[in-house]
Amino acid sequence: MDWSADTLKAKAKLYGQRAHEQQIESAQFGFWMSLCLELLARAALAKLHPVLLADPRDEGNIHYSFGIIPKGNVRSVQAKTVFARCSIFVPGYTDKMSAHCLILADRRNRELHTGVAAFEGHDASTWLPQTYGVMEVLLKYLDDDFTGLFGNEQARVAQMMLKDRRSQTKSEVQSKIAAARKAFETLNGQEKSERASKAQEMLVSWVAKSALRKATKCPSCGFNAALSGESQNRGPVQIDEAAATITREVRVLPHALTCPTCGLKLDGYQELLEANLGQIFTTVEEEDPIEFFGIVPEEHVDVDALVRRYHEDEYNNE
Structure with missing residues (x-):
């Protein structure tokens, strides 16, 4: 299945490697890292169950998450839904992390769908440490680490950057x-x-x-x-x-x-x-x-009668 945790994590690894083939300040590095991050988030949800990735507007998508191939193309939920669900299901993944992921996803969408060079001119130090922080949480949930995702050399860079970030935060x-x-x-x-x-x-x-x-x-x-x-x-x-x-x-x-x-x-x-x-x-x-209990008060109370009674009481008290 295309939505399995292993398949998604393998693709995240591929995109992570493509990112680190580029200069860290390049637009290509940011672009591939944004894709790597989203795929890790999707893999984390798929580990719990692929149905969390299914767009509920078509029941065929839900069937697919259980291994039943429907007619037509299947669709998964948007990135913003993926990140929101991670904050519910992935331990240690916070709303603040979700907000960071949404910023990168928006940047990626503008890169793909507009004439804006959305990843140009963004200093990696302003977003990369936070990205590594989110990835660390997702990888832990997936029983993996930076070495498994990037390899030894890039894993050391990520770990060093997180250590520096935490040291600065502590200070x-x-x-x-x-x-x-x-x-x-x-x-x-x-x-x-x-x-x-x-x-x-x-x-x-x-x-x-x-x-x-x-x-x-x-x-x-x-x-x-x-x-x-x-x-x-x-x-x-x-x-x-x-x-x-x-x-x-x-x-x-x-x-x-x-x-x-x-x-x-x-x-x-x-x-x-x-x-x-x-x-x-x-x-x-x-x-x-x-x-x-999903109670609709209007179904159990005659609102018109209550209004009439209220006005009658007001009239009698004058």
Whole structure:
């Protein structure tokens, strides 16, 4: 099957090799790397099941993913759908990674379908480290690595670039923490107390609004800070008939921290990882019974009668 993980990964390897036959700053290098990245993402989805690649608008595409050859050409989902699904199914693949992949995919589309030289003039240092970071996550899910994809020499380059990127990120995170701590320490005792009191009150309200948030100790000032993330997966539904609630456990990959007390802000999973705040956390979200069961209130309530009754009550109260 054309959508098998092995076939797609083999093609990604071919395109990766073609990329590295070019100069790293050339447009051809960026073009082939964008194709290599998308094929790795498709291979990751196909490893779980090829049906994740099938365009659902034609059931023949779905049949094909199960080995049944339909009439006509089969179609797979667009790149943006592939990257979005990776953020759901591939551990460690974040929404920020999906956004990076979409930028490269858009650049590739403009290269192929317009008169724009979309890959010209882009310094590799502005996009290649992030691309290697996404590839590393996808390759891990595919039980592979850079050596298997590029060969020994280019694998060392990729690993060195990622090491440098992480070292730079670590230095930036340490600087952010130190700057926030220094600014907070310049406040007098009363100012610290007043700010902390207001901030913690706001934090409780903010966290309560979403299951993808929690309070955690700020690495700068020690007070609680707001940690938010994106859903990795959800557990089975728990229905409590006595309390009339529907809940489920949510596993959240953190991607941002904001401290309302000292002002520290960390953005992205990698920055949180360097601050020892990158661990997946679990929370509980409550489902709306109407949405969960697909209830249409209008089918169970006479809206016109309610409107008439409302106006009658208004008239009688005058």
